[in-house]
Amino acid sequence: MHIVVCIKQVPDSAHIRVHPVTNTIMRQGVPAIINPYDLFAIEAALRLKDRLGGHVTVMSMGPTQAEPALRKAISLGCDDAILVTDRVFAGADTLATSYVLASAIRTLGQERPVDLVFTGKQTIDGDTAQVGPGIARRLDMQLLTYVSRIVEVDPAKRSIVVERRAEGGVQVLQTALPALVTMLEGSNEVRFASTPDMFRAVRATVRHWDRNDAGIEDIKQVGLKGSPTIVSRVFGPTPRAEKARQVPFDPADPDSTAASLLEQLLADVPKVRKELEQRRSPS
Amino acid sequence: MTATPPAKPIKKRKIKLDEHLLAYRGVWVFIENERGHVHPVSWELMGQGRQLAEQLQVELCAVVMGAPGAELDALCESAFHYGADRCYRVASPVLRLYRNEPFTQALTGLVNAHKPEILLLGATALGRDLAGSVATTLKTGLTADCTELAIDPEDRCLLSTRPTFGGSLLCTIVTLNYRPQMATVRHRVMPMPEPQPERRGLIVDFDPGLVEDNVVTRLLEFLPDSQDNTPHLPYAEIVVSGGKGLGKAENFRLVWALADVLGAEVGATRAAIHAGWISADRQVGQTGKTVRPALYIAAGISGAIQHRVGMEASDCIIAINSDPNAPIFDFAHYGIVGDCVQVLPALTRAFARHLGKPVKEIA
Amino acid sequence: MSEKFDVIVVGAGPAGNAAAYTLARAGLSVLQIERGEYPGSKNVQGAILYADALERLIPDFRESAPLERHIVEQRMWVLDEESYIGGHYRSAEFARPPHNRYTIVRARFDKWFSDQVQKAGALLLCETTVKALLRDAQGKVIGVEVERDEGRIYADAVVLADGANSLVATRAGLREDIRAEHAALAVKEVIFLPREAIDARFNLTGQEGAVIEMVGGITHRMLGTGFLYTNKDSISIGIGCMLSDLKRQRLSPVELLEGMKAHPAIAPLIAGGEPREYAAHLIPEGGYDALPQLYGDGWMLVGDSAGFVNAMHREGSNLAMTTGQLAAETLIELFRDKQPATAANLARYRSRLDASFVMKDLKKYRRLPGTLERHRQFLADYPALLNQAAHTMIRVDGVDKRRKEKEILDAFRERRSLLGLLGDAFRLWRATR
Numbered sequence A: 001m002h003i004v005v006c007i008k009q010v011p012d013s014a015h016i017r018v019h020p021v022t023n024t025i026m027r028q029g030v031p032a033i034i035n036p037y038d039l040f041a042i043e044a045a046l047r048l049k050d051r052l053g054g055h056v057t058v059m060s061m062g063p064t065q066a067e068p069a070l071r072k073a074i075s076l077g078c079d080d081a082i083l084v085t086d087r088v089f090a091g092a093d094t095l096a097t098s099y100v101l102a103s104a105i106r107t108l109g110q111e112r113p114v115d116l117v118f119t120g121k122q123t124i125d126g127d128t129a130q131v132g133p134g135i136a137r138r139l140d141m142q143l144l145t146y147v148s149r150i151v152e153v154d155p156a157k158r159s160i161v162v163e164r165r166a167e168g169g170v171q172v173l174q175t176a177l178p179a180l181v182t183m184l185e186g187s188n189e190v191r192f193a194s195t196p197d198m199f200r201a202v203r204a205t206v207r208h209w210d211r212n213d214a215g216i217e218d219i220k221q222v223g224l225k226g227s228p229t230i231v232s233r234v235f236g237p238t239p240r241a242e243k244a245r246q247v248p249f250d251p252a253d254p255d256s257t258a259a260s261l262l263e264q265l266l267a268d269v270p271k272v273r274k275e276l277e278q279r280r281s282p283s
Numbered sequence B: 001m002t003a004t005p006p007a008k009p010i011k012k013r014k015i016k017l018d019e020h021l022l023a024y025r026g027v028w029v030f031i032e033n034e035r036g037h038v039h040p041v042s043w044e045l046m047g048q049g050r051q052l053a054e055q056l057q058v059e060l061c062a063v064v065m066g067a068p069g070a071e072l073d074a075l076c077e078s079a080f081h082y083g084a085d086r087c088y089r090v091a092s093p094v095l096r097l098y099r100n101e102p103f104t105q106a107l108t109g110l111v112n113a114h115k116p117e118i119l120l121l122g123a124t125a126l127g128r129d130l131a132g133s134v135a136t137t138l139k140t141g142l143t144a145d146c147t148e149l150a151i152d153p154e155d156r157c158l159l160s161t162r163p164t165f166g167g168s169l170l171c172t173i174v175t176l177n178y179r180p181q182m183a184t185v186r187h188r189v190m191p192m193p194e195p196q197p198e199r200r201g202l203i204v205d206f207d208p209g210l211v212e213d214n215v216v217t218r219l220l221e222f223l224p225d226s227q228d229n230t231p232h233l234p235y236a237e238i239v240v241s242g243g244k245g246l247g248k249a250e251n252f253r254l255v256w257a258l259a260d261v262l263g264a265e266v267g268a269t270r271a272a273i274h275a276g277w278i279s280a281d282r283q284v285g286q287t288g289k290t291v292r293p294a295l296y297i298a299a300g301i302s303g304a305i306q307h308r309v310g311m312e313a314s315d316c317i318i319a320i321n322s323d324p325n326a327p328i329f330d331f332a333h334y335g336i337v338g339d340c341v342q343v344l345p346a347l348t349r350a351f352a353r354h355l356g357k358p359v360k361e362i363a
Numbered sequence C: 001m002s003e004k005f006d007v008i009v010v011g012a013g014p015a016g017n018a019a020a021y022t023l024a025r026a027g028l029s030v031l032q033i034e035r036g037e038y039p040g041s042k043n044v045q046g047a048i049l050y051a052d053a054l055e056r057l058i059p060d061f062r063e064s065a066p067l068e069r070h071i072v073e074q075r076m077w078v079l080d081e082e083s084y085i086g087g088h089y090r091s092a093e094f095a096r097p098p099h100n101r102y103t104i105v106r107a108r109f110d111k112w113f114s115d116q117v118q119k120a121g122a123l124l125l126c127e128t129t130v131k132a133l134l135r136d137a138q139g140k141v142i143g144v145e146v147e148r149d150e151g152r153i154y155a156d157a158v159v160l161a162d163g164a165n166s167l168v169a170t171r172a173g174l175r176e177d178i179r180a181e182h183a184a185l186a187v188k189e190v191i192f193l194p195r196e197a198i199d200a201r202f203n204l205t206g207q208e209g210a211v212i213e214m215v216g217g218i219t220h221r222m223l224g225t226g227f228l229y230t231n232k233d234s235i236s237i238g239i240g241c242m243l244s245d246l247k248r249q250r251l252s253p254v255e256l257l258e259g260m261k262a263h264p265a266i267a268p269l270i271a272g273g274e275p276r277e278y279a280a281h282l283i284p285e286g287g288y289d290a291l292p293q294l295y296g297d298g299w300m301l302v303g304d305s306a307g308f309v310n311a312m313h314r315e316g317s318n319l320a321m322t323t324g325q326l327a328a329e330t331l332i333e334l335f336r337d338k339q340p341a342t343a344a345n346l347a348r349y350r351s352r353l354d355a356s357f358v359m360k361d362l363k364k365y366r367r368l369p370g371t372l373e374r375h376r377q378f379l380a381d382y383p384a385l386l387n388q389a390a391h392t393m394i395r396v397d398g399v400d401k402r403r404k405e406k407e408i409l410d411a412f413r414e415r416r417s418l419l420g421l422l423g424d425a426f427r428l429w430r431a432t433r
């Protein structure tokens, strides 16, 4: 089994600030982390490897600063890491990203055929959930999105069974390898690396692939040029004109606060009054 | 979420459509139906699609896919009621239940045959699975999880607005020289239109040419969520939500008690869920559910942007927070600065009395 | 199969980085262990960097280090409830390169510094916490144990640069727990403001920065100081007081910081800003007399973990870097001469320290904390009196100047007798010699 996991390094959105005037993201000092959903993808791949043996390659398209993310993936147990990095990849939207990653996976497949590709459900910066489906389409792989559990993989029969979160229930799907799986959050607990694993990770070589190494055929399909969508403007959410109307609270007498709030609601908000009316006990 | 006008556009875009793309016309909405149930986001999109189509002076078309039969035909009728001028009916036994591969083939084929300029889907598990595959096959742009759609009158471009960077910012995205312009749209951000039962339209059949034996993926089983446990948050008219400020797991019962008296659904912040106080399907916010009730009561919730985007469309928001500077007071309608452990039981008593329900003592 | 190194350095703050950098450059095999996700991840705040200590390690650091602003103006404020009196020192010389001090954001600076350390050849394990020291039968430290599976790692010497709390050293019995009267608890907030606003409010251009050091009413008679630094597009503001005082007065540092931010002289400087990072941290301020044993068989303490902080001048990171470098140089010499890192041999670290500014400065101020601690008038009465004096003199109200002078002197005498005033002057002079 050869499993490829696509991961992305993203700014920790808990630390993101927006410049109040220019409305641009202030990246200074914002820590970069592995996209949280991708950790579940890594873990799912490693569990399969634990069970069936094989080789797990982590891959990321991004700037050279993304290397620590790949190293961390190695410390968790991945065997090999490839950073697909080239100036021309900058400014890519999901279509162009999936083109580059698909090309790189195809090239990697010449070294060692790829049976499964894992991605996260979505990233926390782009938040599109489109790159996984895009890669699958381009590699003509079967696509399994929002997977909450890998039920079974049979390398001999080249089949995989998964549980997929759908509206109102869970689909149990069976398909043929090679397939691409996007993993749902919380679908498994991420492991903790041992000391020897940490040493292996800091000493590992992360391969850097440029457009030639990645086997990019059509340079017009990468980066900004290869991206049909463009961001035409960025802005902050509008603050509401007025702040909340404060209902004074006295810890010694919470009931009068509640009564005064209720009174205001009934007087000022017809929709709430209507809802409450419907809920009155018939007595 | 409404938007402030831009300081200035990042750059003026130049549209230069290829000759063959000029023929693309019309606004399409993919009607998502599974097991005889139409996802409401599809009807919400019809409402929005109507406005876009009128602005562009083109037809609004619904795309209905599934196994042939009365159910599918009834769906087309409903699509007309919700505003469609035309309905593309793609019937095949292979499309009885959703699978990525045949649906992608069918929808891609339909687009290539009838050339819409805009194609909208719900940002659901199904919609995002399908949209990503179709857009890649068509090599066109796709904007995910939008909260606002508009048309640029100057160049007929679809302006898709969506939260980004965890909701800290909004961005407007356009698809330049490619057609159709695709977007998935979040559930519950656009109002549900009133159906007009007398409306009729034109049905156009499309044969996707699918053969079951060529489809690799099989659906072995469908395990439905047990009906009684799943919260109906998106549709609740009253929601009581608790956050990290409740302090400990036991205090969540104060939220349940108030919800009980009000006949409300219970929601929570991600922080409360991470603390293990309540199950994950009750999360409200960017990575949880979007709600738009008449009344939203937020107890011990700071009002982080990721939570806010999921609940700020509520008609009336009451915030209880011990910190007068908590961001939630910036967008709540009523605020109580105080300890929610004291305030919640008082509210429960007040509402119980008002509604004529027995006042259970919750110490 | 466990790993063995020449030296293990615990911690990747300024002290650990300086030590590891120096050791690795000398060709020793160095392992550095940091518990944070990456160096600096636990140190979100801004701070002052004194160029000198870093220059001795990395002479051309200015070319690549993430520096915020160079300081051109130093303000010293003595605050009362509603006012302050103070001095501003600004010099065109400070504005000319090479600059003497900078504001930095620790998260980014520590990361940069650590990159240099790794380029020099040291190996760094992050997200890894040292939980104990390993010793041989004779009690010599021979390595560390980390909080991961198979966590024993060996080395000929261990340099502890794990900061003020140094749990590793305390647990191993190498030093006592830091005492409340020897530690200040500082809280700090980073407030985001557009750089144009900062430039305008502090009269700065380009990369220039300003610093305000504050004493007086804001600490509520506790031993402590407040500060404000300008970063590129944020302001670091904080206040620290002795832990023993905070305990006694049952005040939380957060309350102090909020009070300080609301002071009429400070509020306008930060108005409209968005508070983002908040951090509380201990500063070992016991000074010379509180220094623990600094080395032993197989181990050395550097930086905050040894208590190398000059509280009077708010210097810490430079002492940390210098002591890290001195410890490393001691080890390099031992390795070169093929001598073991025994306590006897490591005594050379102490001699190096004694010869450096670190020990000389700490000795100079050894009495100061005690003096201030015993004589609270320095903390509250004088700030109030000075402010009142300024107010009296500056206000034009028909009262003649001679009478005003007398009023001021009377006020001083009333609160501190003449003898008291003389005594105070003497105490302050003695404490800082």
Ligand SMILES: Cc1cc2nc3c(=O)[nH]c(=O)nc-3n(C[C@H](O)[C@H](O)[C@H](O)COP(=O)(O)OP(=O)(O)OC[C@H]3O[C@@H](n4cnc5c(N)ncnc54)[C@H](O)[C@@H]3O)c2cc1C
Binding pocket: A013, A014, A124, B166, B242, B243, B244, B245, B246, B247, B268, B269, B270, B271, B272, B283, B284, B285, B286, B287, B288, B289, B299, B300, B301, B302, B303, B304, B305, B306, B307, B310, B320, B321, B322, B323, B326, B338, B339, B340, B341
């Ligand atoms: C990618 C991403 C996606 C996210 N998605 C979501 C999402 O979908 N939904 C979501 O909710 N969050 C989401 N978050 C998390 C979000 O950023 C916040 O961390 C979270 O909403 C905070 O929850 P909270 O308000 O319960 O907790 P806190 O921020 O800890 O706030 C607790 C509040 O309670 C108040 N309080 C404390 N004690 C009391 C008391 N006794 N009485 C009254 N008030 C008290 C405090 O003043 C404080 O304001 C996401 C984060 C990321 C990075």
Ligand SMILES: Cc1cc2nc3c(=O)[nH]c(=O)nc-3n(C[C@H](O)[C@H](O)[C@H](O)COP(=O)(O)OP(=O)(O)OC[C@H]3O[C@@H](n4cnc5c(N)ncnc54)[C@H](O)[C@@H]3O)c2cc1C
Binding pocket: C010, C011, C012, C013, C014, C015, C016, C017, C033, C034, C035, C036, C039, C040, C042, C043, C047, C048, C049, C050, C128, C129, C130, C131, C161, C162, C163, C164, C167, C168, C186, C187, C188, C238, C281, C282, C283, C302, C303, C304, C305, C308, C309, C314, C315, C316, C317, C318, C320
């Ligand atoms: C609010 C405040 C403001 C200050 N302002 C200034 C200033 O303006 N200028 C100045 O020069 N100094 C200032 N100082 C002092 C200065 O920050 C310290 O003196 C300096 O950081 C000490 O460096 P260090 O390397 O010894 O310790 P630290 O910087 O504390 O580094 C210790 C490192 O060890 C790691 N660590 C701890 N335990 C373990 C473990 N068990 N295993 C692995 N890793 C561990 C920690 O994560 C940390 O990265 C200030 C201090 C404070 C608190």
Ligand SMILES: Nc1ncnc2c1ncn2[C@@H]1O[C@H](COP(=O)(O)O)[C@@H](O)[C@H]1O
Binding pocket: A006, A007, A008, A035, A037, A038, A041, A059, A060, A061, A062, A094, A097, A101, A118, A119, A120, A121, A122, A123, A124, A126, A127, A128, A129, A130, A131, A132
């Ligand atoms: N630049 C990238 N490099 C590697 N994998 C990526 C990249 N961008 C996205 N992915 C993968 O695609 C998934 C979905 O991303 P997104 O479509 O951006 O939400 C992520 O969880 C990653 O697994």
